[in-house]
Amino acid sequence: MKFKKWNIGAPAAADVDRLQSAGYPYLLSTVLAARGVTTAEDAAAALERERSLSLSPMLMQDMDKAVARIQRALSDGETIAVFGDYDVDGITSTVLLMDYLRRCGAHCLRYIPRRVEDGYGLSRDAIQSLRDRGATLMITVDCGITGNEEVDFAASLGMDVVVTDHHECKETLPAAVAVVDPHRPDCPYPFKHLAGVGVALKLVLALGGRSREEALFARYCTLAAIGTIADVMRMEGENRTIVYCGLKALPHTDFVGIHALLREAGLAGKPVSSIQIGFVLSPRINAAGRMGAADLAADLLETDDPARAEELARQLCQLNRERQMVEQAICADATEKIEHLPSEERSALVLSSEHWHQGVVGIVASRLSEKYACPSFMIHLKDGTGKGSCRSYGGFNLFAALESCSDLLEGFGGHELAAGFTIQESNIDAFRTRMNRYVRTASGGERPVASLDVDAAITSPAAVTLAEVEQLDQLEPYGSGNPRPVFALLGATVDSLQSVGQGKHLKLRLSKGATRFDAIFFSMTESECGVIAGMRVDAAFYLQANTFRGTTTLQLQLIDLRPSLTPSRHEAADLELIDRLVAGQTLTSQEKARLWASRGQFAACWTALERQLRQGKAEENALPFLRRLSVLSGGCESFLRSALALVVFQERGLISLNREGDRMRLCLNPTQGKVDLFACPYLSRLRPATGEPRGDRP
Structure with a gap:
């Protein structure tokens, strides 16, 4: 049992029946009703997916200033530097803007920091190097909103800066030529949840003008979709449009590096949804940044040489395998440290080590937050200074928490759910104490438990068919605010189980009444699972179509399994x-x-x-x-x-x-x-x- 608490939705039978009477299938009606969509009219609106972006990019504060300065640089033949971040959002943002500027004939320089050597965000050394190479204008993508001192430094060198970002703002904005960020308090743009690549896309659409919006959106929506999914943005409004259109355009994208990566990841020729982007494609792109080689991923997405794309895709997948091994080692070490923490230091996990890879601590923090149901702060130490990555749990606002401890930090940035910070080693103990106290106060003294949100329990097992599962695709794309549907089967019987995948996974056969289901439980062994044939269980799962040797069948992808809490x-x-x-x-x-x-x-x-x-x-x-x-x-x-x-x-x-x-x-x-x-x-x-x-x- 991975989750101590299951929050199982209980949609009213009348609401489900009403939607089914309107022509919506059983499973889709169940999910919609569980999420508060109870009429045919509301269902039609919830499932509608726009084919274009309706909000003008010029609604963003300072977008007019950004466009004017960049167009002047294009007209005057200036050297333009694009400064991005090293995660998927930052890499796709950088490639998108670089591609547009180059197609406009600009001489461009690209700079993506190396995670370990350079750290997060703008740096004086990087700005100096770009100025030395002739850049007179620097455009930031997915970063820069907290780089006040660095923007001032650029100005002192005679370099103008246009900041585009989507992260939370501090009280004082950078003194740049333009600061384009939907989170600016004075920004009237109605949709606040764009990824960094979404803001970069909006900048390109503004530069191209209304007459070219459709063509530019068609070219760049796939890049924008990948970055939006990877950065776990809310899947609503313009993000939903970007991702839906980007996935539809994926098989035909002009970026040959994306096709090469799809082939190397085993997705070529297969239907690709937001799930495959989030769990297969994005980790491979992200691995480059985590392992200090973000330029490798950017080179892959920028190249128009198919042979070079194939080679870069192979290198990227190899980097991802290395990242996985490093991650496993760090996770094991961190787990051992947690076992020795006193109870008062487990409301927020603050851990540090000189032996951890700085690029991988963030993803380990995510795993620890899920496992221990609390915010996690992982700190890589070097020469008395710590570079930390933190992840939230249960909606806890990390940015506000870091602000409350700002006197102990050298710097920080990010948003509510994920952030980074720099801290002196001598301040870590005080930071740990204060952060644990802050979390306990914010939670009212009650420690959260690992909980799983389940849309609904299956009440008609015989009605769960492959055709029904395929109709759930109408809910795509999935993401924050529109999660993949989770179902439960209560009081099922384990007919059989066996280890597969060299003992790493578990394959089961479950039955409920006369209906039988095949199930797979990834990263779960028989001993860890603790169930035996004949046991009565409750199962929580995703529903999926599984194709094996040309045959497609219905399969439950288990999320959790527990002894049944309902009596026979x-x-x-x-x-x-x-x-x-x-x-x-x-x-x-x-x-x-x-x-x-x-x-x-x-x-x-x-x-x-x-x-x-x-x-x-x-x-x-x-x-x-x-x-x-x-x-x-x-x-x-x-x-x-x-x-x-x-x-x-x-x-x-x-x-x-x-x-x-x-x-x-x-x-x-x-x-x-x-x-x-x-x-x-x-x-x-x-x-x-x-x-x-x-x-x-x-």
Whole structure:
């Protein structure tokens, strides 16, 4: 069980029926209703995908100044430098703007910082080198909004700066010729969630003018889509349009490097959705920046030589494999450090090491935040200075948190969910203490738990077909604010399971009633999963079409698996019978005979109970506990007898059992001498049916 809490949506059956009556398929209707879309009119609006961007780029504050200065540079033949960031958003932004300027005949210089050597954002050394190479105008993409001192330095060298960015602004903006950022407090642009590449695209559309908007959007929408998906922007408004159009244009894009990367990643000729961009293509581009070779990815996207593109794509995929190995090592080291942290330092994980690769700590921070359900701050140390990357959890505002600790930092930048910072090693302990205190205060003192949002539980398993799953594509593109639908199957049975992929993954067969499903659980072993054939489970999953050897079938891609928290029909009947016994209600002779347990059966249950408590199973949901108790007490003991044993042990004072909702907490009580189990009044009511003699405590 990866998530301690499942938040399962419960769309009203009437809403689902209403949407189905309007012609929407069962699964799509279920997701829409779970997300508050309950009428045919609202569904049509929610599923509508624009084919063009309707907002004028000139609505952005300072866009007119940016256009005027860049057009003057183009007219005068100035050398223009494009300064980008080293992540996917920054790389695609840089390539997009460079391509446009070069096609306008400009002499351009490209500068993407090396993550380890240069760090994040603008730097004086980089600006000096660009000025030395003749640049008189520098345009930043996906960075620069917090580079006040660096912009002033550029001005002192006689270099103008146009800042385009999408990150949060500080109180004072850089003194640039133009500052184009939707997050400017005075920016009237109505859509605030563009990625850096979205802002760069808007700049190019403004430079080209209204007459060329359609052609320029067609050329650059795929680059913009990749950067937008990779930067996990809200998938609504203009972002939805950019990504939808970019994915549609992907097979026909003029950028040969994208085609080469698709082939190297095994996606050539296959349908590519936002999921493949986010989990297959983007990590390969991002690996270049993380491993200090962002220019390699930019070269790939810029080249028009197919042979060179193939070679660069191979190098990029190799870098990604290296990144994965480094990431695994750092994650293992960080996890070990966390195990030694006191509880008061686990509200926010602040970890540091001289041995961690600076380019990879950010992605490890993401994994730690998900695993431990809290914000994570990973710091690479070198010569007494730390370069940190942090990731949020549960909507926690990182930017505001870093601002509250700004006196301990050399600098910081980013946004609510992901950010970077620089800190002196001597300040890390104070930063850790203050950040943990800040998180506890922000959360009201309650520590969040790892939770999974599930759109809905499947109520009609037989209606889940491949055709139904394909209709879910109407919800694409997925992303922040429009996540991929997650479903649950409650009370399913594990028919079989086996390890696949050299033991790294788990393949299962699940059934619910007469309906059977194939399932795959990636990065999960049989021992970690903790389920066995025949076990009753709840499954949370994505639905997908799986093609193998030319045959396409329906498959559940498992996200989490837990012992079922819903009783079967037989379990519910057994528990109801126990409740009637305890309440003193009249039982038939057949019911009394079913309930009766022998001394040996009570002894087996007692042994199994002690074993569970030794394994730390003292607190959990009652149903899984009872099922496991039944299995451990010999396999032939019924669920009913296990439930009976618990109420008898409790009545006799052998155990304490407290319930809070579905969960129970159980512990053994100290006793002296033997305890007569069969003196229990519950068993006394059963004796006439059997004549079983009394017995002592097992």
